[in-house]
Amino acid sequence: MIDIQHLSKRYGNFDALKDINLFIPEGTVFGFVGPNGAGKSTTMSILATLMLPTSGVAKVDGFDVTQHPKEVRKRIGYMPDFFGVYDQLKTTEYLHFYGASYNIPRSEREQLIPQLLELVNLSDKSDVYVDGLSRGMKQRLCLARCLIHDPKVLILDEPASGLDPRARIEMREILKELKQMGKTIIISSHILPELAEMVDEIGVIEHGEMVAQGRVSDIQARLRVKKVLHIRVMDREEELAARLQDEAMVSAVLSDNTGIHVHFSGGDVEQVQLLQNIISWGYAVISYHEAQTNLEDVFLEITKGGAAV
Amino acid sequence: MNWSRKWINPVLDKEFRLRMRTPRSAFSLLAYILVLGLIALGFIYITLYLGNQGNQPFNSSAGRMMFYVLSFAQLILIAFMAPALTAGVISGEREKQTLSMLLTTQQSSATIILSKLFSSLSFMTLIIVATLPIYSIVFLYGGISLKQMIFIFLFYLFVMLLLGALGVLFSTLFKRTMISVIVTYGVGLCIFLLTGILYLFAMSIVQRSYYSGPPTTGTTYSWVGYILGLNPAGALISLFEPSFSKQAFLLQNGNLSSDAPIQLWQEFVLVYSVVIIAALWISIRRIRPVARRKHSHPENGLPGVKTSTGAHS
Known part of the structure; x- marks a missing residue:
């Protein structure tokens, strides 16, 4: 058309x-x-x-x-x-x-x-x-x-x-x-x-x-090379955040009052492996999920920090 | 009401509605009639009470003089009004951000330009017609024929068309109404004043060289008269007094029996008709971007590379 x-x-x-x-x-x-x-x-x-x-x-x-x-x-x-x-x-x-x-x-x-x-x-x-x-x-x-x-x-x-x-x-x-x-x-x-x-x-x-x-x-x-994982645990959140920083495929770890945000470059298998590791370390995991990216994130990712929409 | 649907296109219909719904239109009409009425009353007062110490009655020659004064006053008022009413018709739409939507409709560029001009001229005509009662005072005293009056009104229409076409042209070319209004007034000033001054200046030079040079027996009229034919006031006087055209072309002491090559008003109408047509043609061409037609390359039959430099809005 x-x-x-x-x-x-x-x-x-x-x-x-x-x-x-x-x-x-x-x-x-x-x-x-x-x-x-x-x-x-x-x-x-x-x-x-x-x-x-x-x-x-x-x-x-x-x-x-x-x-x-x-x-x-x-x-x-x-x-x-x-x-x-x-x-x-x-x-x-x-x-x-x-x-x-x-x-x-x-x-x-x-x-x-x-x-x-x-x-x-x-x-x-x-x-x-x-x-x-x-x-x-x-x-x-x-x-x-x-x-x-x-x-x-x-x-x-x-x-x-x-x-x-x-x-x-x-x-x-x-x-x-x-x-x-x-x-x-x-x-x-x-x-x-x-x-x-x-x-x-x-x-x-x-x-x-x-x-x-x-x-x-x-x-x-195409852009989801780097995903953001959102993790909430019952306690010892800061300790887990510090520990995650040393993990392979983790590029950045941010912690705020909503939980831990992990920038992760691995695929689905590595993502499962990471969860198993956290549990094996003795942390009580409340939630573990991939943060949703919306169009705005897509746009910001593509334009690499250009002027806001 | 079928006739109105047939003859009044949507742009014209919208323009009429918008124009007559603003209080400004009524105020402009009122102000115009007030000014012209005051001029008429002022003239009567001066003629009857001051000029002749109240002894002389207002006769037909005074009536004729009053007609001239009113006609000149009206011409000047038109010169002020026409640019104000037309120099914003396109740029105003652009400033109000309505032009782009108008241009994406099926209305042709010619329809848009001519309808805008016609609606402005209609309003000016309404104002001129509304001044007729003031002119009727002249008819109380006589000295003026109805034919003369009709000619003068047709002349006004032509001057309004001229200034209106220029206003629409500049309104199309310039993005800002303010600039368009200033340029239209500037060009109006050239037409009204510069041509007159240029005529007087050129005439004085030609007269001087005529007297200082060797005596000639040849032509006694000069090309300088053509300059006055470009001046609305000159053309207007030639409508009052047909012999004025002859005087405009004649050198002093020239042979009065020789005819003017052209009546001043005829020259005015001829020259400015071309200006009007050119102004409207450019406006119609420039309101929308116009692409050059693609030419086929004879070698391969493919459309040629198209590059366009037309205006955009």
């Missing part, structure tokens, strides 16, 4: 994108991760026909974004990272404006708009001026706007930025629903860890380069 080949964008001497290659199949939810200024928004702007690449090709549903921008615009719903609304319009007028801008007949819009407002939980705000909506509501209204022409692809640039936790959850639920509707979604977000269960693939971009790309589980597995 989205096919990017050797895409580059240069501003003067600055390379915003360097030879990006990306293929997103139909119906996939693609999470775009990277620090601020890494090139996420630039890539999305190019896909949204708002910016021209310096070189390379970007296609949406087979249409080149530079050669057939009108066809591409029919197929995409774009939500920028920062956006404004026409404050003097009412919620329904706002959607009517965009619907009409996509050449949807009024009779069709009359039926469509209530459904969209229901999807984004704004049915009770249909007659309210956009000015009077909260940030989260505006964000949801903007999402409804993206959907008005039933696009195949949604390009959502930080759709949950600046939202409180509750509004984030609401946004996540809507996105899950959109996924079920079969939309191809490309999303960059701070809430990727929260979206882990709905994102099929992720791409990690840094300094304009795609540093990792693939299924979330694959990337996690």
